[in-house]
Amino acid sequence: MGELKTFKGGTHPHDFKELAKNQKIAECDVPTEVIVPMAQHIGAPAKVLVKATDEVKRGQLIGEPAGFVSAGVHSPVSGKVKKIIQCNTPIGTTCQAVLIENDGKDEWADGCNVDTDVSTLSSADICKKVAWAGIVGMGGATFPTHVKLSPPPEKKIDAVILNGVECEPYLTSDYRLMLEKPETIVEGLKLLLKAVDCKNGYIGIEANKEDAFRIMDKLCKEMSGDGITLIAELLEVKYPQGAEKQLIKAILDREVPSGGLPMDVGVVVQNVATASAVYEACSKNRPLTERIVTATGDGVKEPKNFLARIGTPAKYLLGKCGFKENVNKLIYGGPMMGMAHFDLEMPVNKGMSGILSLCNAEVYEHRRCIRCGRCVEGCPQQLLPSELSLVIESGRFNDSKDINVLDCIECGVCTYVCPARRPIVQWIKLAKYELNRQRLRAAAKEKK
Ligand code: SF4
Numbered sequence: 001m002g003e004l005k006t007f008k009g010g011t012h013p014h015d016f017k018e019l020a021k022n023q024k025i026a027e028c029d030v031p032t033e034v035i036v037p038m039a040q041h042i043g044a045p046a047k048v049l050v051k052a053t054d055e056v057k058r059g060q061l062i063g064e065p066a067g068f069v070s071a072g073v074h075s076p077v078s079g080k081v082k083k084i085i086q087c088n089t090p091i092g093t094t095c096q097a098v099l100i101e102n103d104g105k106d107e108w109a110d111g112c113n114v115d116t117d118v119s120t121l122s123s124a125d126i127c128k129k130v131a132w133a134g135i136v137g138m139g140g141a142t143f144p145t146h147v148k149l150s151p152p153p154e155k156k157i158d159a160v161i162l163n164g165v166e167c168e169p170y171l172t173s174d175y176r177l178m179l180e181k182p183e184t185i186v187e188g189l190k191l192l193l194k195a196v197d198c199k200n201g202y203i204g205i206e207a208n209k210e211d212a213f214r215i216m217d218k219l220c221k222e223m224s225g226d227g228i229t230l231i232a233e234l235l236e237v238k239y240p241q242g243a244e245k246q247l248i249k250a251i252l253d254r255e256v257p258s259g260g261l262p263m264d265v266g267v268v269v270q271n272v273a274t275a276s277a278v279y280e281a282c283s284k285n286r287p288l289t290e291r292i293v294t295a296t297g298d299g300v301k302e303p304k305n306f307l308a309r310i311g312t313p314a315k316y317l318l319g320k321c322g323f324k325e326n327v328n329k330l331i332y333g334g335p336m337m338g339m340a341h342f343d344l345e346m347p348v349n350k351g352m353s354g355i356l357s358l359c360n361a362e363v364y365e366h367r368r369c370i371r372c373g374r375c376v377e378g379c380p381q382q383l384l385p386s387e388l389s390l391v392i393e394s395g396r397f398n399d400s401k402d403i404n405v406l407d408c409i410e411c412g413v414c415t416y417v418c419p420a421r422r423p424i425v426q427w428i429k430l431a432k433y434e435l436n437r438q439r440l441r442a443a444a445k446e447k448k
């Protein structure tokens with residue numbers, strides 16, 4: 001194998017994928033009650049459309065998008081609305097959620113779960129279906145997919161890249177999807193290409209998933225044609241190879257400018273699970289009501305990859321894996337970019353590719369920076385994390401803007417490699433939060 005494509009910087013954490021990688025996707029039974037949050041995406045939370053005692057069907061819209069950058073929310077079961085509650089979100093906020101009693105009948109709403117010939121769909125039809133289905137970035141970013149498919153006319157898209165890298169340690173949901181339902185991914189990629197009127201599709205896969213690569217490579221070759229070129233790219237194993245900007249650099253050797261977006265260099269990036277959901281929405285009229293979730297870590301007896309309904313409480317999934325007593329950390333997502341949380345009732349949402357239960361998570365105190373430079377060397381965005389940490393630790397949030405805090409992709413490499421255990425990425429998130437608050441306050445003042 002020649003030299004594999006990659007990006008500058010990054011690190012090599014142990015991936016712990018051996019725990020769940022050989023577990024086939026298992027359909028998780030649906031609990032008697034599901035909790036369906038209205039904030040499962042970046043942008044405005046959806047507005048609740050139902051009330052207590054309403055009967056609902058699977059796929060029925062129960063939360064309408066509150067603006068263009070928002071996404072609809074659909075009932076994952078048929079049953080009766082018990083009440084509207086407040087629920088925790090993985091990022092530490094709360095949102096409205098619909099608590100639904102599952103009647104066990106799994107009846108679909110009118111118009112859902114009906115086959116459609118995708119070849120009849122125009123680019124506008126595909127975008128409409130994607131918005132209708134409430135699809136968001138399922139790799140964890142949760143950006144509404146229809147927004148990414150609607151770039152301004154001056155931003156011509158000439159490449160769509162699917163992220164099949166799954167570089168977060170422990171997680172294996174995308175890997176299993178590539179092994180078990182590869183056609184849905186490549187069909188989804190073709191629909192995404194049509195949606196943005198583009199001919200070149202890529203699927204990036206790390207070299208530690210060579211079996212998945214071989215399957216995707218064969219399918220890409222078979223399904224290319226009619227002016228469409230599909231290419232599976234084997235990439236170096238390095239974290240965060242799956243980050244949008246790093247994926248674009250590795251595959252196309254293009255650099256997204258500071259403060260810019262992939263569309264500024266003619267690219268749309270989507271996760272492989274998102275592409276599969278696009279295919280399900282377009283070919284079967286199925287809104288997004290389920291996803292694959294890896295439940296893993298040394299805090300469960302038998303790690304698994306579940307096909308779980310949105311709204312299934314984490315406790316339910318972990319219970320199916322044999323939850324151990326002495327768990328000391330629960331993380332929604334992977335250990336590098338996921339969020340530690342206390343709430344076991346928090347439900348599966350559209351962006352949740354994994355739930356991690358750990359028994360031996362370290363608790364430590366940070367020390368002063370020893371200027372070793374490891375964080376600078378590892379930063380895939382070529383920032384100065386050590387400087388950012390010093391500026392933010394002393395509360396100078398505005399100064400952090402001058403050293404490009406907003407270009408940080410929150411990958412956590414700096415925190416991972418730091419021998420002084422400095423919580424650099426956590427400080428960076430705090431600074432971004434404060435800067436955003438200042439921006440919103442200033443905008444509100446201007447409106448008055
Ligand atoms: S500063 Fe941001 S982009 Fe750079 S390593 Fe740290 S978290 Fe990643």
Ligand code: SF4
Pocket residue numbers: 368369370371372373374375376385386389414417418419420421422
């Ligand atoms: S890795 Fe940690 S100790 Fe080393 S320069 Fe960066 S912040 Fe300082």
